[in-house]
Amino acid sequence: MPWKECSTMKLREEFVRLAAQDNANRRALCRRFGISPQTGYKWLRRWRAGEDLNDLSHRPRTSPGRSPQEVEQRILSVRDTYPAWGARKIRAYLQHQGITVPASSTVHAILQRHDRIEPKSIPASSDWQRFEAPLPNQLWQMDFKGWIRLEDNTRCHPLTVVDDHSRFATCLKACPDQRTNTVKTALEESFKLYGLPRAFLVDNGSPWGTALTDQRWTPLRIWLAHLGVRLIHARPFHPQTKGKNERFNRTLKEEVLAYRTFRSHRTMQSAFDQWRR
Numbered sequence: 001m002p003w004k005e006c007s008t009m010k011l012r013e014e015f016v017r018l019a020a021q022d023n024a025n026r027r028a029l030c031r032r033f034g035i036s037p038q039t040g041y042k043w044l045r046r047w048r049a050g051e052d053l054n055d056l057s058h059r060p061r062t063s064p065g066r067s068p069q070e071v072e073q074r075i076l077s078v079r080d081t082y083p084a085w086g087a088r089k090i091r092a093y094l095q096h097q098g099i100t101v102p103a104s105s106t107v108h109a110i111l112q113r114h115d116r117i118e119p120k121s122i123p124a125s126s127d128w129q130r131f132e133a134p135l136p137n138q139l140w141q142m143d144f145k146g147w148i149r150l151e152d153n154t155r156c157h158p159l160t161v162v163d164d165h166s167r168f169a170t171c172l173k174a175c176p177d178q179r180t181n182t183v184k185t186a187l188e189e190s191f192k193l194y195g196l197p198r199a200f201l202v203d204n205g206s207p208w209g210t211a212l213t214d215q216r217w218t219p220l221r222i223w224l225a226h227l228g229v230r231l232i233h234a235r236p237f238h239p240q241t242k243g244k245n246e247r248f249n250r251t252l253k254e255e256v257l258a259y260r261t262f263r264s265h266r267t268m269q270s271a272f273d274q275w276r277r
Helices: 004-018 026-033 037-048 069-080 087-096 106-115 180-194 219-226 238-258 265-276
Strands: 139-146 156-161 167-175 199-202 228-234
Touching: 004 026, 004 037, 026 037, 069 087, 069 106, 069 180, 087 106, 087 219, 139 167, 156 180, 167 180, 180 219, 180 238, 199 238, 199 265, 219 228, 238 265
Parallel strands: 139 199, 199 228
Antiparallel strands: 139 156, 156 167
16 A cells, blocks of 8 residues: 555554554555554554654764764854854864864864855866875966955955965965066065975966967066076966965955955055964
8 A cells, every 4th residue: 555645644543553453464454554564563562652653863862972062162153253164274273272173074064064064066077187296396376366456446466376285375465466576576585485486387367478479488487487487377268277276365265355355455465464374
């Protein structure tokens, strides 16, 4: 006998009434109602004990391995303060404060359970492949984050440089423009602190130039060539080639630029320096 969603309880009540009768063939009744004998005897026991015949929750009554409520509240508090932070960053932040925190996977599960994380769709396939320089300073990815309008009505062009191997931010500057001399000044400061990379990976545009022969030898490329540094152009219209730099720019936007405005280049640079540390 097929089950019908609208009359499930009525069918269960009818089954237990028939099964409770003297000389009832309970296994035949189970076959008639399309259920297993284990399920039929379970309903009969519950009915005789005066219990409800609705489906019971399979959730365990106790969770001895669950994180303490205080730890969960600390994790949620950090997430609410920094909505762009994920499980690994929240865990590192709390550990730095001397708090014992569960594994990153557990932190992620806590955020999901309390609706702090929305599931993201993952593409079924893609035509890109991961790559990573084998050592630091072999390749730096460089880009200008889209310009930001300041309160003094001027534009700021954040210059971001990320080491391809370590993902360390070797440069984060609030630049007034995208000119060659501005980039050279920022890079010279980074070179003094971290040394010269073997190559830069950049997109196609000012002031980097393009891979085309007539637009290849820009003043910036010539300057870097004199220093022994190559300039490599990413594939046009494929930002995933500079994925580490693009991801850094996204994090910069989510954690710094999305929540406040800045009076001037100096105040923005101060915010960059604090966030970078």
